[in-house]
Amino acid sequence: MPKIREKLQQSEVWKSIFRHNYQDTNRNRALQIVDNVFLHLHPVRISRHATNIGFTWGMGGITFLLFIVLTITGVILMFYYRPAAEYAYDDMKYLMNDVAFGPLMRNMHRWAAHLMVITVMLHMFRVFLTGSYKAPRQFNWVVGVVLLVLTLLLSFTGYLLPWDQLAIWAVTVGTNMARATPLLGHEGPFGPQLGMRIDNDVRFVLLGGTQVGPPTLLRFYVGHCIFLPLIAAVFMAVHFWRIRKDGGISGPVSNGKE
Amino acid sequence: MENSTNSKTENAVAAPQAAASGSKPVTSDSTSSPADPQQAPAAPKPTAPKPVAVAPAVKKPKQDRAPENDHGIWRISRRNFFSVAGWAAFFVFIAASTIGALRMMFPRILFEPPSSFKAGFPTDYLVGEVSEKYKDDYRVWIVRESEGFYALSAICTHLGCTPRWLEPENKFKCPCHGSGFRRTGINFEGPAPRPLERLKISLSDDGQLLVDRAIKFRYENGDWIKPDCFLKYS
Numbered sequence: 203m204p205k206i207r208e209k210l211q212q213s214e215v216w217k218s219i220f221r222h223n224y225q226d227t228n229r230n231r232a233l234q235i236v237d238n239v240f241l242h243l244h245p246v247r248i249s250r251h252a253t254n255i256g257f258t259w260g261m262g263g264i265t266f267l268l269f270i271v272l273t274i275t276g277v278i279l280m281f282y283y284r285p286a287a288e289y290a291y292d293d294m295k296y297l298m299n300d301v302a303f304g305p306l307m308r309n310m311h312r313w314a315a316h317l318m319v320i321t322v323m324l325h326m327f328r329v330f331l332t333g334s335y336k337a338p339r340q341f342n343w344v345v346g347v348v349l350l351v352l353t354l355l356l357s358f359t360g361y362l363l364p365w366d367q368l369a370i371w372a373v374t375v376g377t378n379m380a381r382a383t384p385l386l387g388h389e390g391p392f393g394p395q396l397g398m399r400i401d402n403d404v405r406f407v408l409l410g411g412t413q414v415g416p417p418t419l420l421r422f423y424v425g426h427c428i429f430l431p432l433i434a435a436v437f438m439a440v441h442f443w444r445i446r447k448d449g450g451i452s453g454p455v456s457n458g459k460e
Numbered sequence: 461m462e463n464s465t466n467s468k469t470e471n472a473v474a475a476p477q478a479a480a481s482g483s484k485p486v487t488s489d490s491t492s493s494p495a496d497p498q499q500a501p502a503a504p505k506p507t508a509p510k511p512v513a514v515a516p517a518v519k520k521p522k523q524d525r526a527p528e529n530d531h532g533i534w535r536i537s538r539r540n541f542f543s544v545a546g547w548a549a550f551f552v553f554i555a556a557s558t559i560g561a562l563r564m565m566f567p568r569i570l571f572e573p574p575s576s577f578k579a580g581f582p583t584d585y586l587v588g589e590v591s592e593k594y595k596d597d598y599r600v601w602i603v604r605e606s607e608g609f610y611a612l613s614a615i616c617t618h619l620g621c622t623p624r625w626l627e628p629e630n631k632f633k634c635p636c637h638g639s640g641f642r643r644t645g646i647n648f649e650g651p652a653p654r655p656l657e658r659l660k661i662s663l664s665d666d667g668q669l670l671v672d673r674a675i676k677f678r679y680e681n682g683d684w685i686k687p688d689c690f691l692k693y694s
Contacts, residue, residue, distance in 0.1 A: 371636060375619040407565045411572055 243442055251453035257332065258451060261325035266438065268318040275311040276427065283363070285423035287416035290365035315357055322353050334452035342444040345437055352434045359426035365419060373422070374414045380405035573598055576672040578664055582609065582693050590625050590643060600659060600671055601625060601632075603643060608693040611659040611671045612645050618652040632656065645679065655679040660688045 210216055211223075222234045232246040251257060282301055283293045297304035326346065329335055335343035362373045381389040385396055386404040393403060400412050410417030445451060577598055585591055585604035594600050599614040599622060612632075614622050621636035631648075632641040639650030646655045660675035669691070677683035684690075 371621050374621065375636060378620040401570070402566065410565075410567055411570050413572060415572065417567065417571075 245446055245450060248450060249453060252451045254453070257454060259324060259328050261321050261328055265318055265321045265325055268314045268321060269434070269438070271314045272311060272318065273431065275307050275314065278307050279311060280427060285363070285420050287365065287419055290363065290419060294364045294366075315360060319353060319357055322350055326350060329452075332452060332454075339444075339448045339452065342441060342448055345441045345444065349434060349437050349441060352430055352437065356426060356430050356434065359422040359430065362414075362419060362422045363426065370414055373418065377405050377408055377414065377418075380408060575674040576670060578666075579611075579669040579671050581668055582663075582691075585609070590627070592625055594671070595622070598671070598673065600673065602661075602669065602671070606694070607690075609661055609669060609691040610689065611661040613657040613659055613673065613676065615657070616652060617647065617654045617656060618650070623656075658684060658689050661691045662688060663691065663693075 221237050222230055224230075235241045235244055235246050279297065282297050282304065284290065294308075297308050329343065329346070358373075358376060362369045381387045381400075381403070383390045383393070383404050385392050386398065387393045388398040388400050388403040388405075390398075400406065406412060408418075408421070409415070410421045577594065579594055579600075579602055582604075585602065587604055587606050589604045591602045591604070594602065595614050601612040601614055603610050603612060614632075616623050616634040616636065616639055618634065618637055618639045621634050623632040623634040623639065623641065626633050630643055632643070632645075634640070634650065634652070637651050639647060639652035641647050641652070641656050644655075645658060647653070655678075658677040658679075660672040660677070662670050662672075664670040675688065677686060677689040
């Protein structure tokens, strides 16, 4: 058995995939992180305070974990959900009643979505309390605000997809506020002066019509499943990258120690 | 090659460069022409073979290449022109694509109910009735009074939900946030800021009621006294 293992680990296939072994040296440990596409998001070495959960709450990381959970469960839900007005509600009912593990997946998606909004808020709260928005992290704060908005938009677009009365009227109410958008809404300040009507303003683009209907469902579906996650992924990449570039995760002001 | 030496300048460049770039001061020790009093180099040593140039010196033109900063009659060079043209084409393409993509988000055809519809004959309605017959399809109540008809838009003026007609309480009640309206459409409870809108109602050629939802009458604008807002019928 050890011989087989030896042979396997000496094979070209193995060595082409795994560049580093388990030698417990600083250099090898660093290389393992750096040379792994998934782990290289982590810094090779961190300061002692970065492991202090009491300071960071780990809320950013938990938010990212929830995003991954949402991506996986969302893709699974997409196998059963058709974003057309004729099918959407029935597919949701089918998922909840007859699909094996359907309720589990849908509820995981639902709860992770609720939690993600909460953890984003808590993350923002922590960053505010610790002053981590200050130089040199101002830009990353702005990126984070964009991510907050994207999270809320993802939440809002996902709300319509069950296509029940609650969803339709919630989105009706939500998008009616877009009527009052300055300049771009037909009931907003300077909107009518700029030629905004109910059939050419920003709400019309969001809904794909003058009222919440089948085009709205499709638009929100594409936005929820493709467009917004892609944008969020780009902003998350910048967000994580900037943490490293701005001097790592923020910590307490050091009093000459460390 | 900012610091070309004086001797080189004299030998290779002096004659063509002086004609080509009039703005550049020609720093040469031998030809102290009166044409360059703009910036005299601070006492250049005449005998030094490689002095450190203190003034922006003339660039030596290479073979097959026009002297730099010599644009002739053109403000921009040919190379520059193609660079600018290329970038311009790129950004025009991006802008046109963006505009096209944005325009695509505005549908030309809406698969929505038409704005005007026929609502049956006036004799179909009982005096004092608030008819919900056309509420599902068109979001309109048709109210029959003793003097005639008016059409109320079933869109809550708070945030756009569909209120319900409560016959025993003689009021419209919105299930979303609790706005209440009298049968005239006047708001009296809840968060709705203004009365329900009335719609244009008339008689069509065949004697049916004709409601046009695109033409709205707002109480707060004083529209309810307008003739199209109320169909006299007895």
